[in-house]
Amino acid sequence: MKLLITGGAGFVGDRLARALLASGTLAGQTITRVVLADIAPPRPDLLNDPRVEARTGPLLTQTEALRDEPFDGVFHLASAVSGECEADFDLGLRSNIDSTRALLDAIRFNVIHGGKVPRLVFSSSVAVFGPDPAVPLPAVVTDTTLPAPQTSYGTHKLICEHLVADYTRKGYIDGRAARLMTVTVRPGKPNGAASSFFSGIIREPLAGLESVCPVDASVSHPVSSPTRTVEGLIAVFEASREAFNGRTALNLPGLNVRVSDMLDALAEVAGAAVRERVRFQRDSAIAGIVANWPSGASAARAGKLGLAPHTNFAEIIRQYIEDCAAGPNADAALKGLSK
Amino acid sequence: MKLLITGGAGFVGDRLARALLASGTLAGQTITRVVLADIAPPRPDLLNDPRVEARTGPLLTQTEALRDEPFDGVFHLASAVSGECEADFDLGLRSNIDSTRALLDAIRFNVIHGGKVPRLVFSSSVAVFGPDPAVPLPAVVTDTTLPAPQTSYGTHKLICEHLVADYTRKGYIDGRAARLMTVTVRPGKPNGAASSFFSGIIREPLAGLESVCPVDASVSHPVSSPTRTVEGLIAVFEASREAFNGRTALNLPGLNVRVSDMLDALAEVAGAAVRERVRFQRDSAIAGIVANWPSGASAARAGKLGLAPHTNFAEIIRQYIEDCAAGPNADAALKGLSK
Numbered sequence: 001m002k003l004l005i006t007g008g009a010g011f012v013g014d015r016l017a018r019a020l021l022a023s024g025t026l027a028g029q030t031i032t033r034v035v036l037a038d039i040a041p042p043r044p045d046l047l048n049d050p051r052v053e054a055r056t057g058p059l060l061t062q063t064e065a066l067r068d069e070p071f072d073g074v075f076h077l078a079s080a081v082s083g084e085c086e087a088d089f090d091l092g093l094r095s096n097i098d099s100t101r102a103l104l105d106a107i108r109f110n111v112i113h114g115g116k117v118p119r120l121v122f123s124s125s126v127a128v129f130g131p132d133p134a135v136p137l138p139a140v141v142t143d144t145t146l147p148a149p150q151t152s153y154g155t156h157k158l159i160c161e162h163l164v165a166d167y168t169r170k171g172y173i174d175g176r177a178a179r180l181m182t183v184t185v186r187p188g189k190p191n192g193a194a195s196s197f198f199s200g201i202i203r204e205p206l207a208g209l210e211s212v213c214p215v216d217a218s219v220s221h222p223v224s225s226p227t228r229t230v231e232g233l234i235a236v237f238e239a240s241r242e243a244f245n246g247r248t249a250l251n252l253p254g255l256n257v258r259v260s261d262m263l264d265a266l267a268e269v270a271g272a273a274v275r276e277r278v279r280f281q282r283d284s285a286i287a288g289i290v291a292n293w294p295s296g297a298s299a300a301r302a303g304k305l306g307l308a309p310h311t312n313f314a315e316i317i318r319q320y321i322e323d324c325a326a327g328p329n330a331d332a333a334l335k336g337l338s339k
Numbered sequence: 340m341k342l343l344i345t346g347g348a349g350f351v352g353d354r355l356a357r358a359l360l361a362s363g364t365l366a367g368q369t370i371t372r373v374v375l376a377d378i379a380p381p382r383p384d385l386l387n388d389p390r391v392e393a394r395t396g397p398l399l400t401q402t403e404a405l406r407d408e409p410f411d412g413v414f415h416l417a418s419a420v421s422g423e424c425e426a427d428f429d430l431g432l433r434s435n436i437d438s439t440r441a442l443l444d445a446i447r448f449n450v451i452h453g454g455k456v457p458r459l460v461f462s463s464s465v466a467v468f469g470p471d472p473a474v475p476l477p478a479v480v481t482d483t484t485l486p487a488p489q490t491s492y493g494t495h496k497l498i499c500e501h502l503v504a505d506y507t508r509k510g511y512i513d514g515r516a517a518r519l520m521t522v523t524v525r526p527g528k529p530n531g532a533a534s535s536f537f538s539g540i541i542r543e544p545l546a547g548l549e550s551v552c553p554v555d556a557s558v559s560h561p562v563s564s565p566t567r568t569v570e571g572l573i574a575v576f577e578a579s580r581e582a583f584n585g586r587t588a589l590n591l592p593g594l595n596v597r598v599s600d601m602l603d604a605l606a607e608v609a610g611a612a613v614r615e616r617v618r619f620q621r622d623s624a625i626a627g628i629v630a631n632w633p634s635g636a637s638a639a640r641a642g643k644l645g646l647a648p649h650t651n652f653a654e655i656i657r658q659y660i661e662d663c664a665a666g667p668n669a670d671a672a673l674k675g676l677s678k
Binding site: 089150169245 | 428432447471472474483484487488489491494498502504505508509584585587589640
């Protein structure tokens with residue numbers, strides 16, 4: 001089968017591609033080709049796999065050509081993140097809404113002209129939820145909580161959920177939208193996402209660096225490890241239409257954790273000295289965005305697909321350390337960790 | 340104040356324009372200009388009012404020029420209807436999503452370049468609601484029921500609700516989305532809306548014509564008269580930001596009525612012979628669409644703005660008859676009514 005991963009060079013996309021290539025099959029079919037479409041090139045070692053093809057450039061410039069190219073499956077992960085969308089309204093509209101619409105229309109064109117209807121997983125986000133005076137936000141958002149986005153990013157994700165549902169209803173795609181929880185621990189550098197610190201306060205201390213937490217220690221939020229997130233995307237892809245149950249988006253599992261719990265887990269796994277590298281300095285812009293995010297989430301529908309969250313944050317930290325230890329930058333990434 | 344009404348030559352737009360012109364003021368300000376933008380020209384008598392200006396053509400072709408023209412208020416009613424969107428997917432996307440986006444972006448451009456932030460009322464629809472396997476539809480949908488649209492039209496309305504909310508959050512408009520119930524009794528001819536029969540089964544018999552009801556008599560639905568609908572749009576415009584309460588859409592009031600109740604009311608108001616002109620012949624396409632619509636709606640937030648539904652359908656029929664009697668086509672419209 002031939003797969004397209006948009007955002008295929010991103011953090012989740014790269015992980016997803018590696019998981020799919022390692023498995024070799026998806027939904028019982030052999031994977032023969034994985035096209036990674038991204039504004040940035042994939043990590044070079046991925047290109048050693050003859051099944052992998054990179055297409056580098058904005059998705060919007062790639063969709064015209066996609067009209068004539070059938071895919072068996074699509075993972076649509078490409079997106080501008082929350083901080084970017086708040087800083088540049090046009091960029092957000094273009095990267096998130098226009099690009100999704102162009103991708104869906106390219107597929108529709110192909111299907112109308114006789115192509116096979118591809119299965120498509122869209123990565124939505126817990127950021128669709130937020131408080132509104134008319135819609136109080138529950139402590140734990142469920143699959144059926146009324147979304148009231150408080151950022152452009154959350155608005156775009158919600159809009160695309162409904163585009164995916166309607167293109168599915170019309171038979172142009174077999175689409176499923178899955179809401180990712182905040183993925184942590186991300187390697188590398190901080191990015192433009194308001195949620196960036198959810199990785200930074202673990203990653204930087206482990207690398208021996210100071211880290212600033214821009215929100216209070218009492219802030220709670222549903223998070224998921226990269227591995228569980230990728231497992232979730234694959235399970236949603238592999239689910240039958242009936243098992244997915246309807247066309248509305250579902251929540252992927254998350255561990256509902258406070259910042260203080262995260263830091264306690266860091267001390268438990270890596271020692272008190274590592275945890276002490278985190279200091280609190282409130283950033284009102286970030287704290288304001290995060291204050292409008294859910295403090296917890298449940299994922300009943302994902303549970304029926306066999307998906308479950310981690311049960312404690314120490315597991316997530318240990319997974320990150322193992323991943324780093326096996327990677328090319330182990331020394332730098334784990335410089336702060338006493339052996 | 341200078342107002343723009345998109346869809347200003349349509350059924351609701353025409354009524355709204357006349358109500359505003361008759362009042363002469365809106366939100367305490369004198370109305371000096373009413374621009375009616377519509378694909379069709381307004382009824383000629385409206386143009387006798389020196390405050391009225393017609394701009395005829397697709398909204399998408401008009402938005403570029405709107406970038407340099409500030410308005411104090413906008414009623415955005417222009418829309419392709421449900422039947423049209425199901426028949427022509429591209430038309431629906433263009434007329435409903437692209438046009439709304441272009442309108443909002445024209446206003447945003449004006450505001451960014453120093454223009455005043457206009458108040459904007461967007462006419463959404465009860466069609467945003469529908470049943471999904473994961474989201475059972477309650478018998479009565481409330482302001483906070485989770486929308487799960489089952490038509491492209493409902494999808495587009497929901498998407499635009501969230502665009503309006505996000506442009507409002509960013510300060511580009513002072514936007515409010517109000518969900519119209521099915522408006523009946525509409526004069527004139529059947530249109531492409533799946534809900535067209537909700538007017539036809541009253542309008543045609545009163546005109547002495549046979550009418551076919553394409554759904555069962557037990558079908559229930561929230562409806563509103565044209566007058567109450569226009570009152571609702573004006574009240575939502577005039578509400579303070581605080582009184583509107585948040586940025587999520589609200590339901591306008593509707594009378595929850597069964598088709599059989601409508602026909603009983605017709606017999607009560609116009610006599611048994613008129614009611615006998617309606618026969619039932621199921622149209623599975625229309626019945627299928629309508630089966631996915633709510634059987635009732637509540638409107639708690641609108642109630643706090645002083646808005647209420649009619650209490651019985653006979654009132655709505657009597658209003659239609661009075662309107663027809665005062666209009667230019669009274670003889671034809673009421674030909675079936677024994678004097």
